[in-house]
Amino acid sequence: MLTDILVALGLAVLGGVLYTIIGIIPGTDETATMAPLTIVVVLAGAPHGAVLAWMVGIIVAMQISHTIPTAMAALPGSTMAVPMVQGCAIAKRLGIPHVAMRKMATGSLIGTVVGIAIGLIAALVLSPLGTFIATYSGQIFTICAIIIALMSSAKWAAVIALIPFSVLIQALQRIAVETTGHTVFICIFMGITIGPMIYELFTVLVPEKRQQQARQQVNECWLAPEAKGKKMPLFPNPFKQVTKKQLGYTTALSALSTVTFTMSPVGMTVVTGEMAGGRCKELYDKITTRMTVQDAASNATYLGALLIPLLGLGGMPIGPLAGGVASPLFNCPPRYTLEANVASYLHFSDYLIFCIIGMIGGAIFAYPVAMHKARSWTALMFKKISHEALIGAFCGLIVMLAFYEAGFIGVIIAVTIGLFGGFLHSYFGIHTGVQFMAYYASSWIVTTLMAIGTKLL
């Protein structure tokens, strides 16, 4: 147990440092960055508790650090930071980007604490449902996929697309079984994740489209000037960074967004931000309160959507996080399967211990960096990390993980799913969240279709 705790602490701190840096790089997608390395952590045989601590740690770190470029350059640090761009742009015009930064990072810490506490309680309340869900998992995944599809911008088109997409997945599974003797998960999951990138890379191969994407000049990025002001301690007291009213709203709305774990995290961030901001009349009050609440809610939604399906629903990957970012904790063959994953090995006390380790490991580096180094680190990322290197590294990771699971044919499967899924995502608005759920529903959908097909022969 003691070694488990030490490994967990080590992994949480390592993940915290790594994802603080990744969070500062603008525009990095959560699933694309968090899932591949988590797969590696799982497959390298880290203890089950340490895997949980790693996951919590990287979520906490990234949720703090993605606010850094958002505040300093009004460029979202990740997909979850997109709703905060407007507030940051106003803070930038008022000349107080560093205040936006501190409010968001503080909100993030509050959201973490509330998310873990409420998430664990809600999970305990829901836990009797676990066996029921396991019995009807095929049907439940299909219903979830339909609901998520209806909530996407494509509406009914997304529901209809579930059928061809499921057929494609199951057909590729058959190819995988013929070649390797087993079904695949990582190839398909990674294919969906990097779909939008594959779609864009494919687009520039088409001469006509390449012309549309051609640019005469490089992008211009704005960077906040050095902030004047008092010196702060290394780890500033979070409660001194927000007003009492902001603390109250942040706590209450974080608790609300924790239990709505099946909703879209970006959606919840927008809704809670409006709920809090709408109650403030004055400009400064409105934008600082809204941003504090937004980063808290995005963090709390993530933690709720991780802990409730794990502890409460018996390890069934229901909801956007369990199917996406945190997927390797639920399904990562050969180590984890839907029948035996992280949820099967941990007890309530383990969740408590490893979540706290993850929270500390994730925040210990990210929070001081956000408070003190926001500007200089953003400048460093802008000047040193090229987009070419970033896309290149992604390609390397994806090819390796697909090859690990199914060799050469695995790479082909990942690219096939990526191109098709990327097209659905970028062209039709059937986003990757719908596709992740479609993966879990595909087996039941195709079996049912085949049963109908045999009868109507």
Next chain:
Amino acid sequence: MKKEQTAKAPYTEVWGDTVVLWQLCLAALICVVLTMVGFLLGRSLFLSMESLEPSLAKGYSLLTGILGCFIGAAISARSFKPKRVVVEKFEQSTIQEILDQAGITMEEEIEGLRHASPEIIAEMESLELYSLLCLVPEDSPNYKPEYRELAAKKEAEKNVD
């Protein structure tokens, strides 16, 4: 004619940022090759260790693969510089413009300042947001006559800059 146009545009926008296409292809190639070299070397090394379980050996080889990936990314980052221009400046915007962007009218803002909590007013004071504070109406408990003087002083400083 068309060819000339492409030759004139050296950059391409991919996945939210501008890149040079041949550099992107090269970076992807370097990273994929180095990652796979790391992975395959690690795999043959760890699988040859008899004391190690085969499944764990394959897991460990992912770590050497990641090492290769990091090296590839570092080489690419050093060889291909970012295509961005970093600008550092405060925008000069009037309060009216900022309020428009936030969707608040001037009347609403004045009303908001009248009833704002002392805590918020104190924060704004410490941040020297006098251009907002000078809008506090005189009949409000938040009103202080020096706000207007300080706002005027700050405005004068700005114009000197």
